[in-house]
Amino acid sequence: MFKRLSNKLIITLFGLLLLLSTAFIGFAVWSTPMFLQELNQKLNLGLAKNIVTEKELLVNHHVNQEALQSVFMGLMVVNPLIEVYLVDTDGKLLAYSAPPGVVKRDRIDLAPIKTFLSADRHLPVLGNDPRDVQRNKVFSAAEIRDNHKLQGYLYVVLGGQAYDSVVDMLQSSYMLRLWTGAIIVSLLIAGFAGFVLFRHITKRVQTLAHSMEQFKHSDFQQSVGLPARFDGRPGDEIDQLGITFREMSERIIQQVKQLQHNDTSRRELVANVSHDLRTPLASLQGYLETLALKGPQLSEDEKKHYINIAYQHSERLRKLISELFELSTLENQGARLHFEPFSMSELIQDVSQKFQLEAQGKNLQLSTHIPAQPAFVSADIGLIQRVLENLIENAIKYTPPGGQIGISLMHGQHTVATSISDTGHGIPEADLPHIFERFYRVDKHRDEDGTGLGLAIAKRIMQLHNSSIDVASRPNAGTTFSFQLPSAELSAHH
Ligand code: ADP
Numbered sequence: 001m002f003k004r005l006s007n008k009l010i011i012t013l014f015g016l017l018l019l020l021s022t023a024f025i026g027f028a029v030w031s032t033p034m035f036l037q038e039l040n041q042k043l044n045l046g047l048a049k050n051i052v053t054e055k056e057l058l059v060n061h062h063v064n065q066e067a068l069q070s071v072f073m074g075l076m077v078v079n080p081l082i083e084v085y086l087v088d089t090d091g092k093l094l095a096y097s098a099p100p101g102v103v104k105r106d107r108i109d110l111a112p113i114k115t116f117l118s119a120d121r122h123l124p125v126l127g128n129d130p131r132d133v134q135r136n137k138v139f140s141a142a143e144i145r146d147n148h149k150l151q152g153y154l155y156v157v158l159g160g161q162a163y164d165s166v167v168d169m170l171q172s173s174y175m176l177r178l179w180t181g182a183i184i185v186s187l188l189i190a191g192f193a194g195f196v197l198f199r200h201i202t203k204r205v206q207t208l209a210h211s212m213e214q215f216k217h218s219d220f221q222q223s224v225g226l227p228a229r230f231d232g233r234p235g236d237e238i239d240q241l242g243i244t245f246r247e248m249s250e251r252i253i254q255q256v257k258q259l260q261h262n263d264t265s266r267r268e269l270v271a272n273v274s275h276d277l278r279t280p281l282a283s284l285q286g287y288l289e290t291l292a293l294k295g296p297q298l299s300e301d302e303k304k305h306y307i308n309i310a311y312q313h314s315e316r317l318r319k320l321i322s323e324l325f326e327l328s329t330l331e332n333q334g335a336r337l338h339f340e341p342f343s344m345s346e347l348i349q350d351v352s353q354k355f356q357l358e359a360q361g362k363n364l365q366l367s368t369h370i371p372a373q374p375a376f377v378s379a380d381i382g383l384i385q386r387v388l389e390n391l392i393e394n395a396i397k398y399t400p401p402g403g404q405i406g407i408s409l410m411h412g413q414h415t416v417a418t419s420i421s422d423t424g425h426g427i428p429e430a431d432l433p434h435i436f437e438r439f440y441r442v443d444k445h446r447d448e449d450g451t452g453l454g455l456a457i458a459k460r461i462m463q464l465h466n467s468s469i470d471v472a473s474r475p476n477a478g479t480t481f482s483f484q485l486p487s488a489e490l491s492a493h494h
Pocket of ligand 1: 390394395398422424425426427435436438441442443449450451452453454455456479
């Protein structure tokens with residue numbers, strides 16, 4: 001298809017050049033005779049006048065035959081193509097040098113003569129040719145006066161060579177041949193240059209088209225190998241096209257990958273949800289069944305024990321479902337946030353207070369490091385509390401007894417930063433990028449309590465606050481989660 005483009009361009013170019021050259025040559029052929037006529041008339045401008053001042057041709061309205069004959073003879077010798085006519089004041093021919101019989105008019109139009117004699121004439125001026133009723137020719141003319149009275153005109157028809165055809169004309173004129181040659185040579189050069197240029201341009205377009213084709217064949221998966229000279233330097237439109245196409249293809253590849261990723265993660269999610277719901281449900285059913293079947297044979301303590309376990313499983317199920325529901329509400333656009341200014345310092349104190357007992361139970365030291373200066377933030381207090389709870393819960397869960405958990409608050413320029421650190425067993429580097437994913441748990445078997453949803457919920461909440469959660473961890477040393485919120489003073493200006 002791009003072969004056709006270059007052909008089209010070249011054919012168009014040649015068509016245009018052909019048209020142009022035809023017009024050029026046509027113009028030359030049309031204008032050359034006019035030019036020659038003009039030249040002829042210019043060269044013989046004063047001819048008639050000279051004759052008139054030399055000889056008295058008309059005296060008292062009578063033709064001076066003797067003078068006239070000598071004029072005729074003189075001119076015949078110099079240029080046989082020149083014809084002399086004597087005309088009276090009405091345009092009637094009184095005498096002429098041409099042989100009798102060839103003159104077809106007995107009077108001529110005086111208007112061209114008057115134009116010729118006037119000051120503002122434009123050469124060539126054409127007048128009647130007495131030998132032909134149709135034709136006009138260039139001439140020279142002069143008034144004939146006797147005692148200042150107008151007697152008539154001397155009308156000299158300047159015969160030129162007449163050409164029957166263009167070829168005739170070309171053959172007889174070296175200049176014209178030179179001209180035509182020059183036009184043909186320059187057309188050939190222009191045509192060749194155009195051919196090379198179009199080839200060059202279409203070649204680049206072809207390369208581009210080839211890249212696009214390749215991209216299509218790779219099922220929009222593989223980046224296109226566009227030539228390196230598109231890099232960095234924004235050149236002409238074709239370069240721009242290449243750059244834009246390259247960017248576009250990269251974008252498409254990215255989006256296709258994203259779509260594929262979304263698809264897999266959705267499938268995984270469904271699988272995970274069903275698995276995670278089925279496990280506690282099966283256990284719950286198992287214990288209830290045992291109770292129902294063996295009820296009478298069991299001791300009170302055993303019954304209590306079984307009921308307790310069944311309750312724990314149902315509790316886990318409840319937690320899972322409510323967290324799942326919470327996450328999906330947060331992920332849906334329907335999540336409505338209630339922004340309000342509140343003291344982050346107080347919130348941290350309150351939440352850590354709530355976990356003191358649990359921490360002590362695990363022999364963990366839970367402490368807060370809060371500057372005296374109050375730290376007001378603008379956020380949804382309920383959701384931020386949820387983030388704190390999730391992070392502190394995790395810290396307690398994943399820190400062995402005897403460890404420490406610290407919650408600290410710091411003022412930034414326009415933000416308030418909160419961090420939760422522990423001295424727990426940390427998170428392996430390979431797992432770090434994934435811990436915020438739904439259902440992702442570093443050690444699936446170690447802790448039956450975890451749902452793998454806590455961090456996903458926390459991350460989503462921070463996202464809704466246009467912020468994020470950072471994590472830093474060293475295995476067997478500890479983990480720090482931190483997030484930032486805008487200061488209330490700042491957001492009051494919004
Ligand atoms: P879970 O309910 O399993 O705690 P989370 O989404 O809260 O789910 O956390 C995901 C995983 O990240 C956890 O299973 C755990 O392996 C790891 N993790 C989270 N917080 C910590 C922490 N403070 N120390 C070590 N590992 C952690």
